[in-house]
Amino acid sequence: MRVILLSLALAAPSPQAGLQGPSRTGWEAIQNGEPEKAASAFREALSANPRDALSQAGAGVAAHLLGREDEALRSLKKALELNPDLSYASYMLGQVAYAQGDLDLAIRSLERALKASPGSRTLAAQIEQWKKEAALHDTFVQRPGARFTILFEGPAQKAVADRVNAVLEQAYVRIGRTLNEYPPETITAILYTKQQFRDITRSPSWAAGVYDGRIRIPVQGALRDPGELDRVVTHEYVHAVLHSLAPRGVPTWLNEGLATYFEPGDHAWLTQRLRTANPIPLRMLEESFDRLDGEDALVAYAESCVAARVLVERLGPSFPTFLQYVGNGTSVDQALLLFNISPDDIQREWSRRAGTK
Numbered sequence: 084m085r086v087i088l089l090s091l092a093l094a095a096p097s098p099q100a101g102l103q104g105p106s107r108t109g110w111e112a113i114q115n116g117e118p119e120k121a122a123s124a125f126r127e128a129l130s131a132n133p134r135d136a137l138s139q140a141g142a143g144v145a146a147h148l149l150g151r152e153d154e155a156l157r158s159l160k161k162a163l164e165l166n167p168d169l170s171y172a173s174y175m176l177g178q179v180a181y182a183q184g185d186l187d188l189a190i191r192s193l194e195r196a197l198k199a200s201p202g203s204r205t206l207a208a209q210i211e212q213w214k215k216e217a218a219l220h221d222t223f224v225q226r227p228g229a230r231f232t233i234l235f236e237g238p239a240q241k242a243v244a245d246r247v248n249a250v251l252e253q254a255y256v257r258i259g260r261t262l263n264e265y266p267p268e269t270i271t272a273i274l275y276t277k278q279q280f281r282d283i284t285r286s287p288s289w290a291a292g293v294y295d296g297r298i299r300i301p302v303q304g305a306l307r308d309p310g311e312l313d314r315v316v317t318h319e320y321v322h323a324v325l326h327s328l329a330p331r332g333v334p335t336w337l338n339e340g341l342a343t344y345f346e347p348g349d350h351a352w353l354t355q356r357l358r359t360a361n362p363i364p365l366r367m368l369e370e371s372f373d374r375l376d377g378e379d380a381l382v383a384y385a386e387s388c389v390a391a392r393v394l395v396e397r398l399g400p401s402f403p404t405f406l407q408y409v410g411n412g413t414s415v416d417q418a419l420l421l422f423n424i425s426p427d428d429i430q431r432e433w434s435r436r437a438g439t440k
């Protein structure tokens with residue numbers, strides 16, 4: 084139920100101190116959340132000095148923020164060729180590689196960053212965590228496929244893995260039809276025990292699954308309630324599709340709302356909660372739901388689901404194009420106006436259906 088994307092990596096301070104010219108402009112743009120501006124400033128810096136490792140790293144970070152992950156990996160690797168000691172580039176390469184599912188490169192890159200700043204406990208802890216993950220996955224069985232690769236613990240989980248694969252294949256067609264998006268890359272789904280899932284993802288206790296570049300789901304005993312398994316698998320797959328369609332800029336309420344909206348089954352059980360709950364304004368739900376407790380998280384998902392439904396219904400066949408605008412950095416309100424839909428109308432409709440004031 085939870086989507087973790089990589090802008091977290093931007094918590095690292097940008098290395099612009101003492102810089103001048105377009106390179107400085109680029110780093111400032113990254114800090115201000117303006118990746119297009121950053122990309123163009125770094126292009127300018129690199130055309131004047133193609134061997135400027137820091138600008139190359141900046142171009143990589145900007146590409147990452149624009150959802151161009153291959154370009155991000157290329158630029159960050161190039162930055163490290165130009166300056167092998169540039170620990171910021173090693174750190175970012177580690178984060179992007181991890182999000183792309185290349186755990187080996189992720190670990191090697193962070194080890195390189197740690198060499199440059201040997202005292203960093205955060206880096207050491209991150210490396211240890213990723214090594215644990217790699218060691219666990221090494222013991223897993225792979226069920227390879229063209230669209231989906233499923234990793235699972237062994238023969239006992241084979242039936243669950245088959246079901247997860249079947250649900251993903253169905254979701255690929257059904258959600259593809261509505262969102263007009265068929266992710267081109269093979270998507271990996273990893274099936275864990277409950278304990279492994281908590282250890283690897285460090286999710287809040289209410290989380291039933293995670294998408295962080297890979298779909299991760301605890302499946303112990305899942306076939307006792309196959310409907311619930313199908314719901315969680317579909318939910319996480321929607322996050323994967325949205326990441327492919329609009330890799331950034333989608334507020335959490337819209338991301339989680341769509342993932343919930345597309346789950347099979349009806350959501351009466353969820354939306355009923357809204358009759359008795361204290362409403363949370365949507366603008367408070369732009370960022371991760373992780374800090375919410377279980378009760379508030381349910382309200383957040385229910386409200387988000389209602390909002391997603393209103394948007395899908397109002398935009399109809401234009402919905403995928405609307406999402407693309409949002410993914411390109413247009414705010415939800417501005418994107419609505421492009422389709423002659425008043426954001427106030429949407430807000431009123433949402434309040435009415437969610438039963439909030």
Ligand SMILES: [Zn+2]
Nearest residue numbers: 084085086342
């Ligand atoms: Zn979710």
